[in-house]
Amino acid sequence: MDALSLYDLNALVRRSLEQCLPDEYWVQAELSEVRMHPATGHCYVEFVQKDPRGNNLVAKARGVIWSNVFRLLRPYFEESTGQAFEAGIKVLVQVSVSFHELYGFSLTVHDIDPTYTLGDMARRRREILKQLEDEGVLTLNKELPMPVLPRRVAVISSPTAAGYGDFRHQLEHNPRGYAFQVTLFAAAMQGDRVEASILEALDAINGRAEQFDVVVIIRGGGATSDLSCFDTYLLAAACAQFPLPIITGIGHERDDTVLDSVAHVRVKTPTAAAEYLIARMDEAADRLNDLVVRLHEGVTARLEQERRRLYQCRNRIPASAVRRVSSAKLELLTARKDLHRSVETLLARHRHRLELLRQRLADASPEKLLARGYSLTLKDGRAVKDASRLHEGDVLVTQVHKGTLTSIVKNIK
Incomplete structure (x- = not known):
């Protein structure tokens, strides 16, 4: 019987595939492995379907x-999607089928x-986002009241990030000289450690929550392709349920990440996050100045009133005094007449009584x-009664x- 060598069989397969599938095809698949060869620049991947x-x-x-394609394809993909070309993503690629012996x-x-x-x-x-909504936590952080004076700021960022430096510079050189207290909680802002390190930073802040007014998560200078690390359920759930308002300034303008969607305030850049805090202080200062002006105007108006x-009252005092004096004079005259009458009446009554007593x-x-015929007998100047x-x-x-008569006692009965 005729037998083919393995090479002949594989060559037959190769020719058959080239004849049957000569064109290029768009294929949907998931990348399960991505390996770049540093020497050649080629990229080797593994496609899977689940x-x-x-x-x-x-x-x-x-x-x-191949390297000549990969040099163009990778930056185009990452710039368009904000997603790194790495394992775990789903792609739609145009491919040609090949078979090598x-x-x-x-x-x-x-x-x-x-x-x-x-x-x-x-x-x-x-x-x-739907899962967070079903769990009832999607808008919890947005519902927290933003402090009137967000001065004590906990910052989650890479300490070497340019965005963090921009944020500090903006706060420290604000036009009105507000004094902000900034505490850095270092975390990775790109790579595989983003989720875990931000969660660790949030735990550390939560343990000192009474020392801060707001939390700011900023990232500056990183590649757009690193944004996918902010689209995780654990990170979003932790931020949505955090007890302090969270401000995100991750440094992109394309789309909101899941983290942006659950944060209290989302701004585009770290500098914009600092400007937001300064604006809040400006609003409080303006309200305070307005109250000072209104108080001054109110006091001035009341003093004028x-x-x-x-x-x-001063103008009314002379006329009022004249009326009062005239009234008092009239009352005194009336009282004097009444007193005179009362005194005369009282004196007449007492004179009458005295006359009766005198009588x-x-x-x-x-x-x-x-005179009526009575006599008074005295002995030694004293009346004789017995x-x-x-x-x-x-x-x-x-x-x-x-x-008067003088007599001598001769007989006593």
């Missing part, structure tokens, strides 16, 4: 992007459609009694109305 129901692999193929089946990538990956990223963001009232005294006087106290031979003087 069963959506069980997440099991249903297809897999090796792929290669030694290396076997592979796909050669010629082009890529970033809009497909953008759609998948947007879908993933929507799923995270009281001055006019005092002037009117009674006159009627009871010894002269009146003697005859038993007399003795024979006592000399008595008897006074009658007209004259």
